[in-house]
Amino acid sequence: MSHVSPEPAREVLTPVTRAGRSLMSRKANAGPLLADHDAASLEALLVRAGGTPSAARSAAGRVVRHVFRNGASKLQSTEAGSTEEGSPEGVGAEGVSAEAPWDRAALAALGIGAWAHEALLSLQVGVSLSVAEVVPAGDATLRLALRARDGALLESVLIPGPGRTTLCVSSQVGCARACAFCETGRLGLTRQLSAGEMVDQVRIAQALWRAAPGGGGGGKPALSNLVFMGMGEPFDNLGEVGRAIRLLTDGRALGFAQSRVTVSTVGVADKIEAFFQGVPAELAVSLNAPDDARRQAIMPINTRFPLAVLREALLRALPPGRRVLFEYVLFDGFNDAPEDADLLAALVSGIRCRVNVIPCNPGPDPRLRPPSQERLDAFVARLSGLGVTTLVRRPRGRDVGGACGQLAGLLRQQAEQAAVA
Numbered sequence: 289m290s291h292v293s294p295e296p297a298r299e300v301l302t303p304v305t306r307a308g309r310s311l312m313s314r315k316a317n318a319g320p321l322l323a324d325h326d327a328a329s330l331e332a333l334l335v336r337a338g339g340t341p342s343a344a345r346s347a348a349g350r351v352v353r354h355v356f357r358n359g360a361s362k363l364q365s366t367e368a369g370s371t372e373e374g375s376p377e378g379v380g381a382e383g384v385s386a387e388a389p390w391d392r393a394a395l396a397a398l399g400i401g402a403w404a405h406e407a408l409l410s411l412q413v414g415v416s417l418s419v420a421e422v423v424p425a426g427d428a429t430l431r432l433a434l435r436a437r438d439g440a441l442l443e444s445v446l447i448p449g450p451g452r453t454t455l456c457v458s459s460q461v462g463c464a465r466a467c468a469f470c471e472t473g474r475l476g477l478t479r480q481l482s483a484g485e486m487v488d489q490v491r492i493a494q495a496l497w498r499a500a501p502g503g504g505g506g507g508k509p510a511l512s513n514l515v516f517m518g519m520g521e522p523f524d525n526l527g528e529v530g531r532a533i534r535l536l537t538d539g540r541a542l543g544f545a546q547s548r549v550t551v552s553t554v555g556v557a558d559k560i561e562a563f564f565q566g567v568p569a570e571l572a573v574s575l576n577a578p579d580d581a582r583r584q585a586i587m588p589i590n591t592r593f594p595l596a597v598l599r600e601a602l603l604r605a606l607p608p609g610r611r612v613l614f615e616y617v618l619f620d621g622f623n624d625a626p627e628d629a630d631l632l633a634a635l636v637s638g639i640r641c642r643v644n645v646i647p648c649n650p651g652p653d654p655r656l657r658p659p660s661q662e663r664l665d666a667f668v669a670r671l672s673g674l675g676v677t678t679l680v681r682r683p684r685g686r687d688v689g690g691a692c693g694q695l696a697g698l699l700r701q702q703a704e705q706a707a708v709a
């Protein structure tokens with residue numbers, strides 16, 4: 289558990305670019321968020337405020353139910369069709385408003401004593417992000433550009449499916465890991481997101497989806513699945529990611545099933561054990577190459593954690609009955625030969641897993657292109673033939689820059705405008 293901090297960070301990690309230059313100030317922020325807490329850290333806060341452990345636990349439980357479960361039904365998107373920066377067709381929202389009442393009377397009505405009121409009312413319960421842009425793709429995917437209280441821009445992607453609706457959540461603004469094929473990696477790291485900012489991506493998406501024609505109760509499946517596969521490397525922000533997921537999966541709060549929440553890591557091997565011990569979610573690991581030489585060429589993380597180290601860490605930490613989802617982005621002529629499927633099968637052998645094969649989306653390096661359908665089919669057939677459970681992840685939202693590895697759009701526009709000015 290050493291990497292999963294029990295307390296919300298009062299100040300996020302120093303925001304720096306890859307060049308080490310400070311980009312963002314959080315001074316403008318209007319105070320700590322209730323959603324930065326899970327029930328356990330809220331309980332600890334209430335003990336510090338003078339409550340007994342049992343009174344604090346009971347009050348924390350009532351508060352998370354009031355704000356995140358009962359309050360969720362009151363969250364609404366406002367002004368459909370109008371956004372801060374434009375009026376996309378279909379779903380649109382200026383913001384998300386009308387949360388649960390939050391004052392002394394509301395707390396008293398919950399049976400929470402006056403001893404806890406000041407500490408609780410110092411926390412903001414409103415959604416901390418505003419909707420900057422909602423961009424619908426041709427395949428019904430929605431790319432959501434969201435603005436934090438300090439002006440930082442981040443993106444989430446809502447992916448409706450026939451049987452389920454999934455939200456792709458960001459864990460950082462940018463990413464420090466610099467994978468050659470990923471637009472987010474090209475940005476460098478701007479700053480960490482807090483747990484509350486991750487929870488608020490979900491709260492906003494839920495409200496927008498409910499308001500969408502046919503969304504939510506209107507016949508389309510409700511938002512039920514979360515994948516931490518948006519901007520950023522979740523294991524580089526594991527304390528906040530863990531706290532967000534504990535709140536998201538708390539039955540009194542947002543109530544997502546652990547089996548429907550997946551965290552994807554680039555392969556930060558020394559945090560895998562902490563993940564399994566402290567985060568109630570499934571694990572995905574991005575492999576993307578079948579040997580060290582090629583992985584190193586496109587993923588700088590491989591220098592620190594080569595494939596053998598990653599494999600060893602997984603074998604050691606994977607709890608009984610659990611399995612890993614391996615992600616393998618397929619690049620034409622680079623890692624998609626039949627012999628590469630053989631190497632990949634050997635790499636994952638002995639690990640309970642599935643492999644998700646992902647045809648590459650256009651990214652920063654024009655030399656990395658998706659394979660032909662024939663090569664994709666041949667690779668999948670070869671891997672499956674070796675006994676590896678293999679699925680193909682079809683690109684969603686590619687036409688609006690919302691597919692895997694493409695999230696960076698608004699941030700890059702902003703940087704380009706700043707360069708011109």
Ligand SMILES: C[S@@+](CC[C@H](N)C(=O)[O-])C[C@H]1O[C@@H](n2cnc3c(N)ncnc32)[C@H](O)[C@@H]1O
Pocket residue numbers: 469470471472516517518519520521522552553554555573574576615617646647648649650651692693694
């Ligand atoms: C954007 S990452 C975020 C999560 C985490 N940082 C990671 O790398 O696993 C989510 C997934 O997108 C994949 N990805 C990145 N760039 C891509 C691209 N251009 N085409 C297809 N998938 C890509 C990554 O390999 C990873 O499996």
Ligand code: SF4
Pocket residue numbers: 463464465466467470471472473474518519520521554693
């Ligand atoms: S693939 Fe993941 S780890 Fe690599 S740069 Fe993109 S977001 Fe970061």
